[in-house]
Amino acid sequence: MKRSAPPKLRLLSLGVGVQSSALLLLSAQGAVPRFDYALFADTGWEPAVVNRHLERLEGVAAGAGITIRRVSVGNIRHDALDERHRFASMPLFIAKTDGSLGMARRQCTSEYEVLPLKRQARRLLGYPHTARVPWGVYAEQAIGISTDEFHRAKDADVACLCNVFPLLDIGWTREDCRAYLAVHGLGDTPKSACIGCPYRSNVSWALLRAEEPEAFADAVEFDAAIRHGHPAATMRGMPLEGTFYLHPARIPLGEVELGEEAEAGERGARRGPARVRSATGRSGERGRVRAFGRRGACEPAPTRGRWSWSRSHWRRPRRSWRSGTGTWGRRAGTSSASGSGMPTGCW
Numbered sequence: 154m155k156r157s158a159p160p161k162l163r164l165l166s167l168g169v170g171v172q173s174s175a176l177l178l179l180s181a182q183g184a185v186p187r188f189d190y191a192l193f194a195d196t197g198w199e200p201a202v203v204n205r206h207l208e209r210l211e212g213v214a215a216g217a218g219i220t221i222r223r224v225s226v227g228n229i230r231h232d233a234l235d236e237r238h239r240f241a242s243m244p245l246f247i248a249k250t251d252g253s254l255g256m257a258r259r260q261c262t263s264e265y266e267v268l269p270l271k272r273q274a275r276r277l278l279g280y281p282h283t284a285r286v287p288w289g290v291y292a293e294q295a296i297g298i299s300t301d302e303f304h305r306a307k308d309a310d311v312a313c314l315c316n317v318f319p320l321l322d323i324g325w326t327r328e329d330c331r332a333y334l335a336v337h338g339l340g341d342t343p344k345s346a347c348i349g350c351p352y353r354s355n356v357s358w359a360l361l362r363a364e365e366p367e368a369f370a371d372a373v374e375f376d377a378a379i380r381h382g383h384p385a386a387t388m389r390g391m392p393l394e395g396t397f398y399l400h401p402a403r404i405p406l407g408e409v410e411l412g413e414e415a416e417a418g419e420r421g422a423r424r425g426p427a428r429v430r431s432a433t434g435r436s437g438e439r440g441r442v443r444a445f446g447r448r449g450a451c452e453p454a455p456t457r458g459r460w461s462w463s464r465s466h467w468r469r470p471r472r473s474w475r476s477g478t479g480t481w482g483r484r485a486g487t488s489s490a491s492g493s494g495m496p497t498g499c500w
Contacts, residue, residue, distance in 0.1 A: 156315065162277055162292035165191040166270060167221065169207050170345040172297030172320060175330035177210055178337060181217035185319045188295065191221045192273055194266035197228030198347045200361065200368055206343055224269045229261060229347060230375055233383065240383040241265065244351050248403045249395035257397065261347075270294075274314055286313040293317050301326045349375045351399050358400075359411040372399065376406040 165180065165188040167173050179185045191214055193207060207221070214221050232238040241264035247255040272282055274294065280286040291313050298306050299320045309316045320330070334342050346353060348361070349372040362369040376399040400409050 156289070156291065158289045158291075160293040160315065161290055162189045162274075164188060164274060164277070164292050164294045165219075166294055166296050167191040167193045167210070168297065168345045169193060169203055169210065169343070170297065171327055171330050171334065171342050172299050174206070174210060174297075174339060174342045175325070175333050176295060176297045176319060177219070178213060178334065178339070179319070181213050181219060185295075185323075187217060188219050190277060191219055192270050193221060193223050194269050195223045195225040196261075196265045196347050197225060198230040198349065200343070200346075200348055201365055202343045203345055206339075209339070222273065224273045226265060226269050229265050230349065230371075234375070234378055236384040236388055238385075240385065243349075243379075245379065245397040245399065246351060246401050246403050247395045247397055250393065254403065255395070271311060271314065278313060280313070288312070291315050295319055297330075299325055299327045299330060348372050349399055351401075353399075355409070355411050358406070358409070362411065373405070373407040375399070 163186060165173065165177060167177060176185070177188070177191055180188050191210075207223075211221050227238075229241070229243075233240060233243065242258045242260040244259040244261075245257045247257060249255055274292050275281055275284070275286065278286060278290060278292055280290070292315070294309065294314050295317050296306070297320060298318050303321060306318050306321060307316065325333075331340070331342070334340055344357070346357070348368045353361070358369070358372075361372070379397050379399075381393060382397055396403075398404065399406050402409055
């Protein structure tokens with residue numbers, strides 16, 4: 154959607170993961186337009202490593218005049234076991250009574266992350282929930298989606314928000330973000346996930362067990378408590394669909410053989426500093442960042458060789474070999490990430 158008026162606010166949806174952390178650091182260094190606020194959706198069940206990393210990012214943001222706000226609607230663990238609370242379904246693995254396997258609906262992300270961020274954006278715009286936001290008043294919401302997951306980039310579903318994706322504009326992958334963070338002392342940036350997230354891999358579970366044994370024991374306890382679904386359903390006599398588990402093996406989490414992967418660490422996040430790609434081209438020409446607010450909100454530039462917007466999703470760049478540059482659709486003097494226009498000074 155093309156908008157004629159500039160955004161009233163520039164927000165960052167801060168997931169505390171690799172991509173959003175890199176995006177915050179880029180903004181703090183002036184490589185992309187400065188955000189007014191970075192919003193972190195706190196589910197109340199975050200590992201200690203995530204909270205420690207968020208404190209580091211708060212120091213980075215404060216130095217650049219960016220305010221980080223924690224947004225929360227409750228504790229997802231407590232709510233899931235509270236018979237008086239509406240249950241926001243978690244993507245639990247189900248062993249059904251008829252012998253088949255299934256998975257519960259995923260509502261927790263919307264309930265504890267997406268909706269609270271929207272409400273906070275409305276408050277910052279000056280129009281809290283139930284108040285009508287005038288047409289043309291909106292906030293740009295930057296989301297840390299890199300080129301290796303471009304399929305996740307979508308328009309906002311409310312008129313008061315305009316989603317933008319600066320990492321797609323500069324053509325960075327997750328590995329580019331990791332290398333950039335490593336150069337600036339943040340190479341150990343963790344993957345953001347709740348303690349009891351069913352999407353954790355065996356490596357992630359093993360790492361949690363090794364580094365935060367109390368948190369892992371908490372997840373094991375929750376796994377046992379949620380075995381027959383939400384307590385309110387049991388009390389109301391609703392038919393039991395099956396038994397619920399945090400692990401895809403559909404056995405108690407404490408009995409899962411996680412291996413010794415914790416010693417080696419989670420792939421990527423604990424393997425040490427990533428190799429930093431060269432940011433200087435053959436001609437030494439200084440590249441530039443295509444600032445996401447420069448063209449007008451939500452109006453992507455139809456530049457060949459870059460990611461482009463088409464029918465509510467980002468489209469891969471067409472191969473465009475430019476003679477004399479020895480690159481794939483990028484200018485000399487830029488980062489070696491596909492299509493990147495990252496200034497050399499950011500490294």
